[in-house]
Amino acid sequence: xxxxxxxxxxxxxxxxxxxxxxxxxxxxxxxxxxxxxxxxxxxxxxxxxxxxxxxxxxxxxxxxxxxxxxxxxxxxxxxxxxxxxxxxxxxxxxxxxxxxxxxxxxxxxxxxx
Amino acid sequence: xxxxxxxxxxxxxxxxxxxxxxxxxxxxxxxxxxxxxxxxxxxxxxxxxxxxxxxxxxxxxxxxxxxxxxxxxxxxxxxxxxxxxxxxxxxxxxxxxxxxxxxxxxxxxxx
Numbered sequence: 001x002x003x004x005x006x007x008x009x010x011x012x013x014x015x016x017x018x019x020x021x022x023x024x025x026x027x028x029x030x031x032x033x034x035x036x037x038x039x040x041x042x043x044x045x046x047x048x049x050x051x052x053x054x055x056x057x058x059x060x061x062x063x064x065x066x067x068x069x070x071x072x073x074x075x076x077x078x079x080x081x082x083x084x085x086x087x088x089x090x091x092x093x094x095x096x097x098x099x100x101x102x103x104x105x106x107x108x109x110x111x112x113x
Numbered sequence: 114x115x116x117x118x119x120x121x122x123x124x125x126x127x128x129x130x131x132x133x134x135x136x137x138x139x140x141x142x143x144x145x146x147x148x149x150x151x152x153x154x155x156x157x158x159x160x161x162x163x164x165x166x167x168x169x170x171x172x173x174x175x176x177x178x179x180x181x182x183x184x185x186x187x188x189x190x191x192x193x194x195x196x197x198x199x200x201x202x203x204x205x206x207x208x209x210x211x212x213x214x215x216x217x218x219x220x221x222x223x224x
Contacts (some may be wrong), residue, residue: 010163043117043203043215044156089156099144099210101170103156 006104008030019077023090030092038087117216136204144185146205
């Protein structure tokens with residue numbers, strides 16, 4: 001039973017364009033959402049998070065949007081850079097904290113020069 | 114300075130053996146975690162632990178046990194290894210309810 005789903009296993013984008021990574025969740029108790037980036041042979045690195053009391057959070061080139069009614073969140077990267085090529089994991093938790101994370105299966109982003 | 118470190122990076126062993134993976138964090142965090150990344154690339158939490166509370170994912174076999182000699186270390190012991198235990202294991206830490214920082218992973222192969 002996948003409570004966090006990333007339905008696109010891969011995404012390719014031209015350098016300088018926008019990358020949009022999507023994530024859906026089914027558990028209505030989730031109230032805190034995070035995106036992690038992972039390079040090969042490394043552990044995931046925290047990128048950005050959003051609480052369910054917000055619908056948008058921005059940090060530099062990265063923006064996360066949350067649509068609670070649709071149980072959907074997305075990560076926008078603008079402009080995309082070749083160094084952004086990595087696997088992006090969406091994660092969710094309940095209770096307003098980053099403990100007990102439930103992860104999606106990841107999306108491989110490739111930014112083409 | 115590595116924030117969260119794991120040893121070994123690779124571990125190849127025979128079925129039935131007992132092995133340990135070590136994890137250390139130098140961030141002063143109060144909570145540590147173990148995750149398993151399976152063949153389908155899902156990261157699934159196995160344990161979360163601070164000095165007051167151990168939370169075990171109910172799907173984890175009792176052959177797996179976390180051991181914390183101090184606040185900066187959470188080691189993972191695995192008894193009677195099985196083929197299905199082959200995976201990448203990640204350690205992580207966080208300060209209370211904050212974001213988790215991950216180690217580089219340990220690839221375990223059971224033959």
